[in-house]
Amino acid sequence: MVPLHAHSVHVGKRGRLQARRHPDSLRRSHVDLEVIIPAYNEAGRIASTLTQTVDFLAVQPWSSRIVVVDNGSVDETAALVHRISRELGDAVPISVLGCSRRGKGAAVRRGLLSGTSRYTGFFDADLATPLATLTEAMAQLAGGAAAVIASRHAPGSTFVVPQHIGRRMGGTAFRALTKSKVKGIQDTQCGFKFFERDALTAAMVQCRSTGFAFDVELLLRLQDNDASIVELPVAWTDGAESTFRPFQDGVASFASVIQLQKATS
Template sequence: MSATTTPIPQQGAGRGPVRVQGPAPVLDVVVPVFNEEVDLEPCVRRLHAHLGAQFPYPFRITVADNASTDRTPEVAAALAAELPEVRSVRLEQKGRGLALHTTWLGSDAEVLAYMDVDLSTDLAALHPLVAPLISGHSDVAIGSRLARGARVVRGPKREFISRSYNVLLRSTLRVRFSDAQCGFKAIRADVARALLPHVADTGWFFDTELLVLAQRAGLRIHEVPVDWVDDPDSRVDIVATALADLRGIVRVGRGLATGAIPITRLREQLSRGAIDLDPPGVPPRLLRQLVRFAAIGVLSTAAYLVLYVLLRGGIGPQPANFIALLVTAVANTAANRRLTFGVRGTEGAARHQFQGLLVFALGLGLTSGSLALLHGLTEPGRGLEVVVLVAANLTATILRFLLLRGWVFRRTDQSALEETGTAVPSVESAR
C-alpha cells in the first residue's frame, strides 16, 4: 500500500471545543473513490462550493483513490492542482475502510468526515453533522436514513436489506445507533487516533466496527436525520457485502466476548465518564442489580429443586443437595457475572468462579445444616424437606448477593455496567 499522507500532529485527547489556530484545516472531508472518473469532478466541485459558502472554518477535501484503473487519479490530481483546499491520495489497494483508515490517520484536521462520491446525502446535513464535534458536545456523528425526520428515496429491496441489517446489529451486538452504513459520517481526530488501531476491517464493515467500538468505549454518537436519494448506478455487490458483514459481526462479537478488543482500556482513555447512577428520584443501581439477581435466583432455585428431586431417590438427600447446589452455583455465578454485574471477557473468570465457590460453600453449609437439623428433630416427608431447603436457600441467596456485590465483583461492578450500556454517558460537554 502506498499513499501520500500528512504527518499526524501530537495532541492529547480532549472533549472541549475545537481551537481554530494556524493553517491546519478544522474539517477534512474524505471522498473514497474507485473508478469514478465521471462522477468525481462534479462531486468535488459541488462539495467545494458548498463548504466555501456555508462552512465558517478552514476545510480540506481529500480524494482517496482506491487503486482505480481508469482516469480517476488524473481527475483527482487536476482538481488538487486547481483548488487549494483539495488534495489527492492514491492507495494501491481497494477498500473503503482502508481509505478512511489511511487518510484519517494522516490528516492534521481536528474533525474528520467522509461521504460517498455519489452525494446521495443532501449536503445541507453536513454542518449539523460536524457542529457537535467542533463544539465538543459529541465524539462521533453519523447521518441516519432510519432516524425520525429522515427523508429517503430508494427501492424496497435496499430498504429491506438496510433495516434488516440494523435489526441484526441491535440483536447481536446490542447497538443503540440507528443506521450503521450511511456513507455520511464524522469523528473527532483525537477519538479516531484512539479507535482506528483497533478497527480491523478494510471494507464496508469498517463503519459498523468503528461505531460499535465507539459505543462500547462510552463515547457520545450524534445522529443527524438526512435526506437521501439512492444512486441507481451503485456498484456495491450486495451479496458479498452481506456475507462480509456477517463475518464481521461474528469477529467483533468474539473480540468483545473474549476481551481481545481492549474496551476497558479504551473506555478509561476516552470515556466521558458515567453520570450519577443514583440521583434523587431515580431507581438506584442497587435496585437494578437486585432485580437482575432475583430473576437469575428464581431460575437457579427452580433448577436446583429439579436437580435435587431427580437425584435424591438414587443417592440420598445430602449428596443430592451437594450436586444440585454445586451445578447451579457455577451457572449462577456465570450468569450474575455477565448479566447482573456486567463483567465480560475471560479475564478474572477463574478467580470469580473460585470466589463464587467459596460463597457456594457458605450456602452449602446453610442448606446442609438445615437438612441435618431437620432430620435430627424428626422424620420429615419430602414436602417438608423442600420447604426447609427453600427457606435455607433464600437465606443463602441474600448472603450470596451481598458477597457477590461487595467482594467478588466489587472492583469491576461500575466499569462493566458502563460497557454493557446500563450506565449512561455523561452529559458533560468537556473534560
C-alpha cells in the same frame, strides 16, 4: 488553539498509544476540517462531486481540505481529481492519496489517519447525503460530540429516491444483526460520518476491520470509550450508480460482521 498533529497509530509493548506522522500529512497545511472521499472508479462523477463540495465548503466559517483516497481505481479517477484541483484553485485545497488495499474501510482508514485537522470525517462520492448536513455535524462536534453520523432510519429521516428492494431487504437484516452490537444506533452504514480527532484516534487504534464491518467496529470502539455519538436524520438519495451489489456485497457484509462479533465477544 495548538493544532493537532497528523499521525498513524500503534500500540507499544506496554500498551501505550504511540504516534507516527504520516508522510503526506507533513505536506498539508493545517485546516479545521478534512473531508475524506473514498473513490473506486469514480471518473464518471468525481468532477461534479468535487465541484459541489468545494462550492459548499468555500463559504463556510471553517477552513477545509478535501482528501480523495483512490482505492485502486483502474479508470481516470486520480487524473481527474488532479485536474479538478488545478481548475478550482486553492480556496478549498484537494489532495489525493492512493490506497492499494482494497475495500472502502481501508480507504477511509488511510484518509482519516493521514490528517492534521481537529475535525475529520468522510462521505461517499455519490453525495447521497446532502452536503448541508455538514453544517449541523460541525455544530454538534463544536458542541462536544465525539462523532456525528447521518442516519437513514432515525426519526425524521426520509428517502428522496427509494432504495431498490434488494438493498432495502438486506439493510433491514443487517440492522437486525448489528443492533445488539452497536446499541442505540439506527443506521451504522450510512456513508457520512464525522469525528473529533482525539476521540477518533483512540477508537481507530483498536479497529482491525477494513471491509464492510469497518463502520460497525469504529462505532463500537467509540461506544466502548464512552464517546458521544450523535445521529442526524437526513433526506437521503439512493444513487442509481451505486457500486453496491445487494447479493455479493450483502453476503460479504454479513460475514464480516459475524467475524467481528466473534473477535470482540
